[in-house]
Amino acid sequence: MPVSMWAAADPALMQVKSVYLMPMGSGLDQYLANQLTEDRIFNVVTDPALADAVLTDRIGPAFEQALAELYPPPRPEKEEDEKKQGEKKGSEQEQKGQPASIGAALAERPDVPGRVSSFSRGKGNLFLIDRKTKQVLWSDYRRPKNSRPDEIHRTAGRLIDQLASDLNRLRKPSK
Numbered sequence: 574m575p576v577s578m579w580a581a582a583d584p585a586l587m588q589v590k591s592v593y594l595m596p597m598g599s600g601l602d603q604y605l606a607n608q609l610t611e612d613r614i615f616n617v618v619t620d621p622a623l624a625d626a627v628l629t630d631r632i633g634p635a636f637e638q639a640l641a642e643l644y645p646p647p648r649p650e651k652e653e654d655e656k657k658q659g660e661k662k663g664s665e666q667e668q669k670g671q672p673a674s675i676g677a678a679l680a681e682r683p684d685v686p687g688r689v690s691s692f693s694r695g696k697g698n699l700f701l702i703d704r705k706t707k708q709v710l711w712s713d714y715r716r717p718k719n720s721r722p723d724e725i726h727r728t729a730g731r732l733i734d735q736l737a738s739d740l741n742r743l744r745k746p747s748k
Contacts, residue, residue, distance in 0.1 A: 582739035583710040585703060591616040592701070593624035595639065599720045601630060604729035605699075614737055626710060627702050644704060699732050711739060 592615045594602040605628060606617045618624050621643040629636055697716030700709050713735050717728040 582743055583708065584743055585706075585708070586701065586710040586740060587743050589615060589625045589701070589703075589710065591618045591624050592626050592628050593618055593621040593643075593704075595627060595629040595636070597630040598696075599717065599725050600722075601699075601717075601725055601729060602628070604726050605733065607726075608729050608733040612733055612737060614733060614740070621704075624704055627704055629700050629702065630698060632700055632702070632709070640702075640704075640707070701736070711736060 592609065594606055594617065596602055597605075609615050609617050615626075621627070627640065627643075697714050699713050699715070701711040702708065703710050713732055715728050715732050715735075717724045
C-alpha cells in the first residue's frame with residue numbers, strides 16, 4: 574500500500590484555490606477533475622491562465638516545455654511593437670489581394686498551447702505544481718492495478734482523499 578508522507582505537502586498548498594489539469598495517461602485527468610469538483614477541494618479550470626497550480630502525472634523536460642507553452646513569458650515592449658507592425662503590414666497586403674509573408678503565416682502562436690505528447694506518461698505519480706514558482710507543492714504515488722475505468726476512478730479517489738488529508742493536516746495548528 575502506498576504511503577504518503579506529510580512532508581510531501583508544502584505549506585504553500587493552502588494558498589491554492591484553482592487548478593488546471595494536464596492531459597494524463599488513461600484519462601486520469603478526467604477522473605481527478607471529477608473527484609476534485611465533487612469533493613470541493615479546488616476549483617478545476619479549463620483556462621490555464623486562471624489556475625494557481627497545475628496537476629500533472631509527470632515532470633521533466635516535456636512538462637517544462639508544456640508549461641512554457643501554457644504560460645509564455647511576457648514579451649518585451651519592443652518585440653510587441655514589431656509584432657503589431659508585422660500584423661498590420663500583413664493585413665494591408667491581404668486587403669490588396671497580396672498574400673502575407675510566409676514568415677508571418679508560420680509565426681508561432683503563443684496564445685495556442687501545443688499538444689503534449691502522451692509518450693513517457695507517469696506511472697502512478699501525481700504532482701501539484703505552483704504555476705508561478707514551479708515548485709512541487711504536493712505529490713503522491715498511487716499506481717492503478719489496470720487501466721479499466723473503474724480502477725482509474727478508484728485510484729483518482731484515493732489520490733484526492735490523500736490530498737484532502739494532507740490539506741487538513743496543514744490547516745490544523747501544530748501542538
